[in-house]
Amino acid sequence: MTRRMQVLVIAVVIISGLTVSVFLSRILIPPRTGVSFYVFGDSQGYQGGLTEIARDANQERPDFVFHCGDLTPFGQENQYLAVLKAMSAFQVPVYTAVGNHDMREGGSVRYLEHFGPASYSFDIWSAHFTVFNTSTGDVDESEMEWLEQDLSQSEAEFKFVFTHIPPFDPRPSQNHTLTNTTTAERLVSLFESHKVNTVFSGHIHMYNVSVRNGVRYVISGGAGASLHATTEEGGIYHYVSVTVDDSGVSIDARLLDTPSWERDTVVITGHSDHVTLTLEDLLSLDVLERVSSFQNQLLNWRGHGTYRGVRISDLVEVVGGLNPNDTVRVTSFDGFAQDFCQGNVYPNASWFEIQGDMILAFEFNGTSVPDWTDGMRIVMLPGDEAYSIEDCVQTSAPGMGCDVYPSGGARWVRFVSRIEVITES
Incomplete structure (x- = not known):
């Protein structure tokens, strides 16, 4: 016989201030028969995807939604x-x-203030959910011990793990994953020994499902950031709907709209003018075409390819040029901003040897904005075609760039919407 929860209800009817009667009844509430939730990751400041997911969640009412960082x-x-x-x-x-991008520029403190601890667990129905922190590209020993203890103490029928960086990259010849391979191997072994059903992560901007030794790994990194794979390989904007019941686990990827940025215009503000330039306007200037790449905070090399764009120096000249103590602030559509000094815009011989020209790129490997999803973008064009963290350190003025946060990629601002000359008051 199916067991049902019984709730005692006492109803008191009052007429004209007099208690007439008291009714006792029992309401039978069906027991929970499963759990449902959404998973997604890597919105990276694009809120349109979250708006779409919220619309669906508010209609379907899953038990919760989970953002993988x-x-x-x-x-x-x-x-x-x-x-x-x-x-x-x-x-x-x-x-x-918490994701690696969320940790930048003191973001770890802000994450704690706004979202709480990076590692925690909870239970719903016959399922246990464990969240742990891989945002640094590694997992320290105390975190590993906590994770093992949490999984070992749970007797839930279904165990699900959530984190940002997956323990392996499912794409052939790619390695956008944990920097410590020993840690990755330990995690995989841990998931297997504690019979984890599914590990959810983001970080790689794609959708992928793979199974290793009975453990399912789901990468859902398509909530808004530029994609890391072709459509055929799983490069889709999406979220994942998960249903768990006595029959098992069902996972369904649902498409999201492609993020809409106004990618083919940029506003330039300076001493003498304020202009909005279109792609056609930029093409009328002196266009450079070079190969380049950058090193990110995890020491991985990214963005290798051929860029076309115009020098930032040419753009600031359009609005009155740059004085020695001025700062050039580059702002993206998602609100991220980076400051550059005169030495970046007009590099002397030593800085030019390290960083090369600083350009606003509007085309990458033959694809121009608006179809190029990272554009417009700040790009450095060093002679060796590789802008490293060390290069960034050597070409960052005090309080700017790698002097604040060690990442060559952070200087390559994407989704550029505005470039402004700021005069020190």
Whole structure:
């Protein structure tokens, strides 16, 4: 016989201030028969995907939704506030993991303030959910011990793990994963020994499902950031709907709209003018075409290819040029900003040898904005075609760039919407 929860209800009817009668009854509430949730990751400041997911969640009412990290582009306070505003639209609980982008520029403190601890667990029905921190590209020993203890103590029928960086990259010849291979191997062994059903992660901007020794690994990194794979390989904007019941686990990827940025215009503000330039305007200037790449904070090389664009120096000349103590601030559509000094815009011989020309790129490997999803983008063009973290350190003025956060990629601002000359007051 199916067991049902019984709730005692006492109803008191009052007429004209007099108690007439008291009714006792029992309401039978069916027991929970499963759990459902959404998983997604790597919105990186694009709130349109969160809006779409919230619309579906508010209609279907899963038990919760989970963001696998990289909620923000670079962990800045205004970016956290923007994602919190977008998440306020959800009428179901929202859980998160911290991503490597969320840690940048002091973002780890902001994440803790806004979202709480990076590692935690909870139970719903016959399922146990464990969240742990891989945002640094590694997992320290105390975190590993906590994870093992948490999984070993759970007797739930279904065990699910959430984190940002997956223990392996499913793409052939790619390695956008944990920097410590020993840690990755330990995690895989841990998941297997504790009979984890599914490990959810993001970080790689694609959708992928793979199974290793009975453990399912789901990568859902398509909530807004530029994609890391072709459509055929899983490069789709999406979220994942998961249903768990006595029959097992069902996972369904649902498409999201392609992010819409106004990618083919940029506003330039300076001493003497304020102009909006289109792609056609940029093509009328002196266009450079070079190969380049950058090193990110995990020491991986990214963005290798051929870029076309115009020198930032040519753009600031359009609006009155640059004085020695001026700063050039480059801002993206998602609110991320980077400051550059005169030496970046007009590099002397020594800086030019390290960073080369600084350009606003509008084309990558033959694809121009608006079809190029990372454009427009700041790109450095060093002679060796590789802008390393060390290069960034050597060409960052005090309080700027790699003097604040060690990542060559952070200087390559994408989704550029505005370039402005700021005069020190």
